[in-house]
Amino acid sequence: MAPETYAPLTPETIPARLGGLPALRALIGPDPATWRAVEVGDGNLNLVFIVSGPSGKAVAKQALPYVRLVGESWPLPLERAWFEWNALTREAARAPGSVPTVHHFDREQALLVMEFLDDHVILRKSLIAGVEHPGLASFLGLFCARTLFRSTDLSLPTAEKKADVALFAGNVALMDITEALVFTDPYRDAPMNRHTPGLEALVAELRADEALKVEAQHLKWAYTANAEALLHGDLHTGSIMAVGDRISVIDPEFASYGPIGFDVGMLIANFLMAYHAQSGHEAAPGERDGYREWILGVAEGIWTTFVAEFARLWREERRGILYPAALYEDQGQPAAAERALADRLGAIWVDALGFCGVEIHRRILGLAHNADFETIAYEARRAACEAPALRLGRALVHGRRTIGSMADVCALARAEDAAGR
Amino acid sequence: MAPETYAPLTPETIPARLGGLPALRALIGPDPATWRAVEVGDGNLNLVFIVSGPSGKAVAKQALPYVRLVGESWPLPLERAWFEWNALTREAARAPGSVPTVHHFDREQALLVMEFLDDHVILRKSLIAGVEHPGLASFLGLFCARTLFRSTDLSLPTAEKKADVALFAGNVALMDITEALVFTDPYRDAPMNRHTPGLEALVAELRADEALKVEAQHLKWAYTANAEALLHGDLHTGSIMAVGDRISVIDPEFASYGPIGFDVGMLIANFLMAYHAQSGHEAAPGERDGYREWILGVAEGIWTTFVAEFARLWREERRGILYPAALYEDQGQPAAAERALADRLGAIWVDALGFCGVEIHRRILGLAHNADFETIAYEARRAACEAPALRLGRALVHGRRTIGSMADVCALARAEDAAGR
Numbered sequence: 052m053a054p055e056t057y058a059p060l061t062p063e064t065i066p067a068r069l070g071g072l073p074a075l076r077a078l079i080g081p082d083p084a085t086w087r088a089v090e091v092g093d094g095n096l097n098l099v100f101i102v103s104g105p106s107g108k109a110v111a112k113q114a115l116p117y118v119r120l121v122g123e124s125w126p127l128p129l130e131r132a133w134f135e136w137n138a139l140t141r142e143a144a145r146a147p148g149s150v151p152t153v154h155h156f157d158r159e160q161a162l163l164v165m166e167f168l169d170d171h172v173i174l175r176k177s178l179i180a181g182v183e184h185p186g187l188a189s190f191l192g193l194f195c196a197r198t199l200f201r202s203t204d205l206s207l208p209t210a211e212k213k214a215d216v217a218l219f220a221g222n223v224a225l226m227d228i229t230e231a232l233v234f235t236d237p238y239r240d241a242p243m244n245r246h247t248p249g250l251e252a253l254v255a256e257l258r259a260d261e262a263l264k265v266e267a268q269h270l271k272w273a274y275t276a277n278a279e280a281l282l283h284g285d286l287h288t289g290s291i292m293a294v295g296d297r298i299s300v301i302d303p304e305f306a307s308y309g310p311i312g313f314d315v316g317m318l319i320a321n322f323l324m325a326y327h328a329q330s331g332h333e334a335a336p337g338e339r340d341g342y343r344e345w346i347l348g349v350a351e352g353i354w355t356t357f358v359a360e361f362a363r364l365w366r367e368e369r370r371g372i373l374y375p376a377a378l379y380e381d382q383g384q385p386a387a388a389e390r391a392l393a394d395r396l397g398a399i400w401v402d403a404l405g406f407c408g409v410e411i412h413r414r415i416l417g418l419a420h421n422a423d424f425e426t427i428a429y430e431a432r433r434a435a436c437e438a439p440a441l442r443l444g445r446a447l448v449h450g451r452r453t454i455g456s457m458a459d460v461c462a463l464a465r466a467e468d469a470a471g472r
Numbered sequence: 473m474a475p476e477t478y479a480p481l482t483p484e485t486i487p488a489r490l491g492g493l494p495a496l497r498a499l500i501g502p503d504p505a506t507w508r509a510v511e512v513g514d515g516n517l518n519l520v521f522i523v524s525g526p527s528g529k530a531v532a533k534q535a536l537p538y539v540r541l542v543g544e545s546w547p548l549p550l551e552r553a554w555f556e557w558n559a560l561t562r563e564a565a566r567a568p569g570s571v572p573t574v575h576h577f578d579r580e581q582a583l584l585v586m587e588f589l590d591d592h593v594i595l596r597k598s599l600i601a602g603v604e605h606p607g608l609a610s611f612l613g614l615f616c617a618r619t620l621f622r623s624t625d626l627s628l629p630t631a632e633k634k635a636d637v638a639l640f641a642g643n644v645a646l647m648d649i650t651e652a653l654v655f656t657d658p659y660r661d662a663p664m665n666r667h668t669p670g671l672e673a674l675v676a677e678l679r680a681d682e683a684l685k686v687e688a689q690h691l692k693w694a695y696t697a698n699a700e701a702l703l704h705g706d707l708h709t710g711s712i713m714a715v716g717d718r719i720s721v722i723d724p725e726f727a728s729y730g731p732i733g734f735d736v737g738m739l740i741a742n743f744l745m746a747y748h749a750q751s752g753h754e755a756a757p758g759e760r761d762g763y764r765e766w767i768l769g770v771a772e773g774i775w776t777t778f779v780a781e782f783a784r785l786w787r788e789e790r791r792g793i794l795y796p797a798a799l800y801e802d803q804g805q806p807a808a809a810e811r812a813l814a815d816r817l818g819a820i821w822v823d824a825l826g827f828c829g830v831e832i833h834r835r836i837l838g839l840a841h842n843a844d845f846e847t848i849a850y851e852a853r854r855a856a857c858e859a860p861a862l863r864l865g866r867a868l869v870h871g872r873r874t875i876g877s878m879a880d881v882c883a884l885a886r887a888e889d890a891a892g893r
Contacts, residue, residue: 204696209651210644216699217638223631230630230793239799261800261808268795268812272700275625275794278637279697372651373696374689378660379682387682391689 053116053129054159060113062088065102069111074154075164080104095120095419096127096304101167108169109154114161114304127224131304132161134222138306139163141215141281146197149190150300168299171292175422178288178325179332181342185296188349191318192356194300195286199311200364202281204371212371216278216308225305226275229284233409234271237416238264246416247424249434253441254416266448267412270405278308286314287321287410289422312402315357319403319457320410320444322350323464324423327440330472331427347464351457354403358396365392404451404460411444439464439471474537474550475580481534483509486523490532495575496585501525516541516840517548517725522588529588530575535725548645552725553582555643559727560584562636562702567618570611571721589720592713596843599709599746600753602763606717609770612739613777615721616707620732621785623702625792633792637699637729646726647696650705654830655692658837659685667837668845670855674862675837687869688833691826699729707735708742708831710843733823736778740824740878741831741865743771744885745844748861751893752848768885772878775824779817786813825872825881832865860885860892 060068069075070083079086085104088111092099096119100111114132118125136156143150151166177184204212236244238258246254257263283290284305292299326346329339365388369376379388414421415437424440427433443464447454454460481489490496491504500507506525509532513520517540521532535553539546557577564571572587598605625633657665659679667675678684704711705726713720747767750760786809790797800809835842836858845861848854864885868875875881 204693209648209696213641213644213647217641220634220638220641223634226634227630235793235796235799239803258803261805261811264799264805265795265808265812265815268799269815272625272794272816275630276700277697278699279693372656373693374686375656378656378685378689382660382679384682384685387686390682391686394686394690395693 056159057116057129057161059098059115060088060100060111060160060162062090062100065100065111069102069155069164072155072164075102075109078107078109078154080106092119096131102164108167110151110165110167112163112165129161131222131225132156132163133158134219134225134306135302135304136163137218138281138283138303139165141202142194142198142283142300142303145201146194149194149197149298150303168292168294168297170294171297171299172294173289174291174293174298175288175321175325177293178322178346179328179423179426181329181332181339183342183345184293184298187293187296187298188352189356190298191291191349192353192358193360195315195318195353196357196360196364198283199280199314200361200368202308203279203311204373205365205369206371209372215281219281219307222305222307225284226307229305230271230275232417232419233413234267234274236418237409237413238267241417243418244416245418245420247434247437248430250415250438250441253438257412257416257441257445260445263445263448266405266451267409270402270409270448273310273402274313274406275309277310280308280311282307282309282314284309284314286318287421288318288325289321310399310402310406312399312404313406315354315399316403316406316408317410319350319353319460320407320414321421321423322346322353323407323443323460324411324414324421324440326350326464327443327468327471328421328423328427328436330468331424331432331436336472343468347461351461354457361396361399362392365395401451404447404454407460408444408446408448408451411440411447415441435471439467442471443467477580478537478550478582480519480536481509481521481532481581481583483511483521486521486532490523490576490585493576493585496523496530499528499530499575501527513540517552523585529590531572531586531588533584533586535582550582552643552646553577553584554579555640555646555727556723556725557584558639559702559704559724560586562623563615563619563704563721563724566622567615570615570618570719571724589713589715589718591715592718592720593715594710595712595714595719596709596742596746598714599743599767600749600844600847602750602753602760604763604766605714605719608714608717608719609773610777611719612712612770613774613779614781616736616739616774617778617781617785619704620701620735621782621789623729624700624732625794626786626790627792630793636702640702640728643726643728646705647728650726651692651696653838653840654834655688655695657839658830658834659688662838664839665837666839666841668855668858669851671836671859671862674859678833678837678862678866681866684866684869687826687872688830691823691830691869694731694823695734695827696730698731701729701732703728703730703735705730705735707739708842709739709746710742731820731823731827733820733825734827736775736820737824737827737829738831740771740774740881741828741835742842742844743767743774744828744864744881745832745835745842745861747771747885748857748864748889748892749842749844749848750857751889752845752853752857757893764889768882772882775878782817782820783813786816822872825868825875828881829865829867829869829872832861832868836862856892860888863892864888 065088066083066086098113117123155164486509487504487507519534538544576585711723
């Protein structure tokens with residue numbers, strides 16, 4: 052239920068409604084009458100405005116009480132802006148510089164006013180256009196390691212971690228979307244599913260694969276039960292903005308406590324899908340061969356950086372209740388702490404590969420598709436890109452306990468890509 | 473902080489303070505002046521009174537704002553009574569007849585007035601005295617399966633489950649006790665630890681065992697992060713009352729969401745300790761041979777019943793968001809649902825054996841010991857009982873991924889017991 056005072060912004064009402072805020076007047080311009088606002092939201096859920104004035108710009112993001120893409124028939128609580136704001140402020144503290152600065156938050160209006168990221172584009176568009184971003188893998192690996200590690204009981208005072216588990220447990224409606232659309236619907240004939248014509252035989256094969264469907268629900272169990280770390284919750288290449296080597300992560304409204312491997316696996320999945328989409332974007336076969344490999348390099352680099360930074364934080368910032376130095380280093384047994392770290396990273400890896408696999412499946416078989424594939428106009432060509440990705444997803448879910456490295460994952464992707472052409 | 477109106481009850485003030493409650497007057501007697509109250513608390517934390525009158529009895533349990541055993545220097549929030557009441561009402565709904573009926577709850581006074589369990593004794597006392605209780609294994613296996621299964625996302629509407637995860641995440645102080653005393657302190661020279669003289673060499677061996685200490689913290693990770701089911705949280709034989717075949721589970725003030733294997737493993741651990749304590753209670757060697765085996769039979773029966781009932785509930789009451797029939801049975805793939813069940817029970821088993829092992833260790837090496845061993849007056853004899861239990865605990869933690877059945881666990885217990893004599 053929206054509060055009675057809630058009212059959606061419009062370009063016309065923004066100067067009057069936000070002009071009273073000193074922080075915005077200082078940023079955009081002292082006279083709100085000179086401000087201009089444009090609605091630019093292209094996502095599925097919210098209103099997004101760019102507000103410009105003589106001295107600067109800001110982004111205003113306001114939740115609607117329903118799913119924008121579908122309409123009022125699919126209500127969605129405004130409170131998601133409250134969870135987004137809570138997640139954003141925590142990400143800013145834990146991975147400084149990696150998310151937009153928040154200028155203003157209004158819980159009743161479900162409104163966040165944030166830094167305008169000049170010239171940035173959605174990373175997914177770069178990946179479709181064949182644009183490289185230096186430092187991308189390192190940025191994303193660090194973002195994952197820092198936001199995740201620093202929200203666990205490895206790092207936070209446990210009372211603070213438990214209070215945050217309680218807080219984010221309220222983000223039920225957004226978790227419900229993930230629970231249904233990622234882990235269940237792609238594996239059955241659900242009403243909102245769609246897929247490219249030509250994939251029917253493969254889709255039937257996946258839905259007949261009992262072991263695959265059991266693993267998908269094991270992963271859902273982990274998503275719903277394992278409150279390890281505060282997840283971004285929707286960490287795909289559409290939630291990342293970039294220009295050159297300047298990168299920012301946005302839109303954590305799906306934030307919840309969950310398994311560390313969820314963010315990492317979903318992120319890597321989106322690079323693997325970008326990889327498989329490349330032959331759909333080539334003007335001539337082989338044109339994107341170099342770029343293709345750059346993408347796999349990013350996927351591999353995200354994991355390598357994540358592991359290195361997680362290990363650094365484990366060694367330098369392990370001040371929570373878990374694996375205390377009092378049991379290991381302080382007893383002259385530093386090797387035990389390293390052994391525990393290796394075990395934890397191993398468990399994160401197994402989770403991440405699983406989440407990676409189901410994320411690929413749901414983006415091709417479920418409701419919410421990726422522009423990487425959707426922008427491939429010819430259906431037969433699109434299906435020829437999607438089929439290898441689906442097979443890779445299945446191989447990752449089945450093989451998550453045996454696949455040993457990101458190099459092996461990339462080799463699997465290359466093999467599926469080659470077999471699909 | 474205690475509310476200003478909070479005041480501990482005394483036998484003298486009980487008639488005046490509780491006499492105004494119609495439910496209690498109906499139960500105990502219409503004239504509170506005829507009531508008598510006796511303080512009988514022998515636990516570590518709370519005041520417990522039996523209130524009697526011409527027509528009946530009731531038990532009044534009131535939390536103190538500190539640990540009773542230690543005194544005001546160890547404060548403990550009164551809110552634990554609120555969590556206990558919430559847990560008790562849920563247990564009553566999910567496993568009807570297995571917990572005392574609540575007559576009255578007062579959150580400000582941290583006071584629960586409950587059914588008086590006529591003639592019941594703490595089960596641990598029976599196990600020390602050599603008393604058998606028919607139906608014990610079945611009762612406890614059913615209690616675990618029902619309270620645990622029915623609090624998961626296999627069964628509850630997920631919004632209700634998430635609200636309960638949030639609620640019980642507030643029970644920080646009691647979880648903190650478990651986190652420190654079960655998983656960490658026993659494995660280092662912590663100030664409040666104590667152990668029977670004669671165990672020094674074995675204690676040193678355990679604390680030097682790096683793999684053991686890594687596993688102990690993996691189990692702590694699972695306890696703090698894996699919000700699978702609403703745990704009783706302190707399910708040992710001192711939290712069970714029994715007379716003949718009438719059995720009741722009490723004292724869920726440690727309730728929190730956690731891994732299913734925690735309750736099951738802790739419970740079985742306490743039977744295994746009772747087993748190893750038997751030779752300390754024998755007047756002549758072999759006198760308790762039959763009883764010893766009865767105890768192992770109970771441990772085995774708890775697991776067997778738990779598995780059978782969990783499986784029944786899986787097949788008949790799986791109405792939550794996890795492993796939906798829509799993916800399996802409704803697709804003509806019932807074998808997939810059975811495969812998922814077997815996987816889940818396998819994971820619970822691995823967890824349970826681990827929790828079982830650390831529970832044994834902490835009861836012999838940590839702060840809170842068991843009367844099973846403590847009532848063995850001669851230290852050398854006590855140590856001779858405790859050492860095999862410690863070795864069994866280690867074998868369970870190390871072997872939790874390979875030990876295949878409760879029969880194997882019992883065989884290990886017998887072997888350690890025989891080697892220790």
